[in-house]
Amino acid sequence: xxxxxxxxxRIVMTPAARxxxxxxxxxxxxxxxxxxxVDLIAAEAGVTKKTLYDRFGSKEQIVVEYLADRDERWxxxxxxxxxAAGPDPRERVLAVFDATRDWARELSPKGCSMVNxxxxxxxxxxxxxxxxxxxxxxxxxxxxxLAADLAPGRADATARALMLLHEGALVAHGLGIFPDxxxxxxxxxxxxxx
Numbered sequence: 001x002x003x004x005x006x007x008x009x010r011i012v013m014t015p016a017a018r019x020x021x022x023x024x025x026x027x028x029x030x031x032x033x034x035x036x037x038v039d040l041i042a043a044e045a046g047v048t049k050k051t052l053y054d055r056f057g058s059k060e061q062i063v064v065e066y067l068a069d070r071d072e073r074w075x076x077x078x079x080x081x082x083x084a085a086g087p088d089p090r091e092r093v094l095a096v097f098d099a100t101r102d103w104a105r106e107l108s109p110k111g112c113s114m115v116n117x118x119x120x121x122x123x124x125x126x127x128x129x130x131x132x133x134x135x136x137x138x139x140x141x142x143x144x145x146l147a148a149d150l151a152p153g154r155a156d157a158t159a160r161a162l163m164l165l166h167e168g169a170l171v172a173h174g175l176g177i178f179p180d181x182x183x184x185x186x187x188x189x190x191x192x193x194x
Contacts, residue, residue, distance in 0.1 A: 008064045008127045017055040020045040025066045029113055033063055033120045060127050063117070067131040070113050075138070077103055089149035090193050093162065096142070097186035100166065104173050104182055111174015115167070139163060150193060158192070165189050 011017065023044035027036040038059050042049045056062045078099045085095035110116065114132045121128055140163050147158035169185030172178065 008068070008130055009061070010068060011056060011061065011065060014055060016045075016047050016051050020047055020052055020055065021062065021065050021069065024062050025070065028063070028066050029108075029110065029116070033117060038062075063121070063126075063128045064131060067114065067117055067128050067135075071131060071135045071138075074103065074135075078142075089146060090190075093143070093146045093150070093193060094186060094190060096146070096162075097166065097169075097182065097189055100170065101182035101186065104170065108170075108174070112167075112170040115171060116174070136167070139166065161192055162189055165192070 013021065020041055024036070024041045027041060027044060038049055038052050041062065042052050045052075052062070056065065078096065081095045081099035081102075082092055085091045104111075114135050117128065118132050121132065123129060140159060143159035143162040143166070144155055147162065148155040151158055165185045165188050169181045172181035178184075
């Protein structure tokens with residue numbers, strides 16, 4: 001697969017690559033990207049270091065796959081929730097916050113993997129950087145589309161306010177600043193939409 005600045009190169013997953021990616025995803029999320037080396041990933045996945053490099057080429061590509069895979073799973077999870085919310089624009093916006101709360105409780109107790117990754121990878125030249133920023137741009141675009149159905153003349157401003165509530169809640173959740181930040185953000189979003 002070719003890659004551009006906006007769409008990084010992806011690999012085809014073999015069973016060994018999938019095991020390695022699953023191990024890397026767990027380790028990267030729990031310990032941090034820089035704290036986890038390929039030796040540990042290989043050991044946890046039950047593969048050799050050579051297999052890792054044969055499949056991924058570099059640790060950077062493993063990071064790309066980890067973040068892209070997580071983003072794809074999030075988008076699919078959210079799409080199901082938006083479909084279930086029905087056509088009401090306000091309910092669709094609130095469904096994003098509900099989905100985020102449920103995802104975070106189940107899969108992201110330490111906060112957003114993209115935000116956490118960005119704390120370690122802020123260099124735009126890193127091949128995972130477009131995955132991180134692309135996911136957040138996608139979320140802003142989603143909020144903009146949803147806001148356009150609610151308040152067409154104020155869609156951009158409303159979307160930015162929703163994005164700030166959403167992302168702030170993810171950070172507060174990950175840091176444990178106060179209990180149930182994601183529910184608080186949903187309530188603030190509901191108030192904003194009235």
